[in-house]
Amino acid sequence: MNDLSQEQQVAFQAACRQAGLRLTPQRIEIFRELARAKDHPSAETLHRRLVERMPSLSLDTVYRTLGTLASHGLIMRVDTIESQARYEVAQLLHHHLICRSCKEIFDFQWQSVDNAALPDAVKSWGRVERKNVVAYGICNKCLKK
Amino acid sequence: MNDLSQEQQVAFQAACRQAGLRLTPQRIEIFRELARAKDHPSAETLHRRLVERMPSLSLDTVYRTLGTLASHGLIMRVDTIESQARYEVAQLLHHHLICRSCKEIFDFQWQSVDNAALPDAVKSWGRVERKNVVAYGICNKCLKK
């Protein structure tokens, strides 16, 4: 646990208080595990990892907590065409590259898109809050198989 | 049914043959309905519409057919964070604007992104096949509520 995650943890706790969410060991551990994970895990994957440390943690709590945190903007649900929902801690702006074969999700930055204004046709649609690129392809590992 | 959809239909049938997929009335109607729809419908929505014309059509066939056509690239499954899968006919390159409130999906074009090369960091990842922007916000209809 380095300074960054320490800081992230403190920020998380402050954000919970501000949102009127109680700080429970479950929420703290679920957030910590998600922040540490780099693979945009599903509820089930997170639960599998956490049960080692918190044997009584229920899968339902993981689902419920991820939903709660996402609805308060503390974490993000990732856009995918998979059947299982996957999550990530809302980090600095980034985009996703998804392997059609192994489903691994790779984060990348693309500031020219971040800074670009959306086309005029979109202006009359409503209020746009965020925009992300989702690219699909086959990663090198899978290409070699 | 105008010339465009007529043409689209012929192209669909040719693509099925080429892919070794048999041309059944179910597949033809499912594709036709999806091509006509502008709302990126789910399997259930499509089934509801089609049953009027094809009373014996099973929901399972709609699911199966959408899966088959998507795996052959004839249609696309849309990236969303919804629980139901939604589909669209693979049209000319476009992007999506999704309303967080009513879930309506609006298509738009953004050629500067289409033509832009991905950042260098991505080049070593593998083979990228497509890239789409997914923007979230609240549409005007919902803002007025």
Next chain:
DNA sequence: ACAAAGATAAGAATCATTCTTAAAAAAGAA
């Protein structure tokens, strides 16, 4: 028209997620 392979309908089964309920824990007040 005929055989072989593929596709469909119906319903059972499965997977992912949410709901229900009673018990346990957090936060604020005394």
Next chain:
DNA sequence: TTCTTTTTTAAGAATGATTCTTATCTTTGT
């Protein structure tokens, strides 16, 4: 601290979306 109120949790039932199984029917090439 202890009490009180309200939230959160665990467990398992329930639901929603999708897929599988099987027997029957169709398409397609001959």
